[in-house]
Amino acid sequence: MPQTGFVVHTSSDTIIALLEAYAGPLLADVGMELVEIQFRREGQGWVLRLFIDKEGGITIDDCAKVSREISAYLEVEDCIDHAYVLEVSSPGLERPLKKPQDFIRFAGRRVRVKLRQDLGMGKLVVGTLVGLEDENVVLLVEQTKLVLQQEQIARARLTLD
Secondary structure, X not given: OOOOOOOOOOOHHHHHHHHHHHHHHHHHHOOOEEEEEEEEEEOOEEEEEEEEEOOOOOOHHHHXXXXXXXXXXHHHHXXXXXXXXXXXXXXXXXXXOOOHHHHHHOOOOEEEEEEOOOOOOOOEEEEEEEEEEXXXXXXXXXXXXXXXXXXXXXXXXXXXX
């Protein structure tokens, strides 16, 4: 018999997974990409942040449409049991690179890569993204080719440096 008054708190990871499963295909159907979802406590409250992108860039209207769709979905699913602010925006010029196709799409661009371990050059590497070779990320760092397994990368993003 279920206990009355017992509130089940859905974890941030679970909410992110639910949203990825819903929003990823929804956005793909309209030519957009779900870049990243963040759900965390900031200051006095919780913020649910979705970063979206498309060829040619994201407009304010794109963000508003996606925000309405996500709000409606979250209202129906009722998976967040506390107050939060929903933000939908572009990932910006220094967008994160997460998926294998990101490392292909942005070949030729400058990237900043934070490594999980120092490989003899520090944990932070800045170079030009060559692309993927056998599922490994290839960078050109000061005229030296650097091949990284994706597991070695803690974070990667485009950079203006």
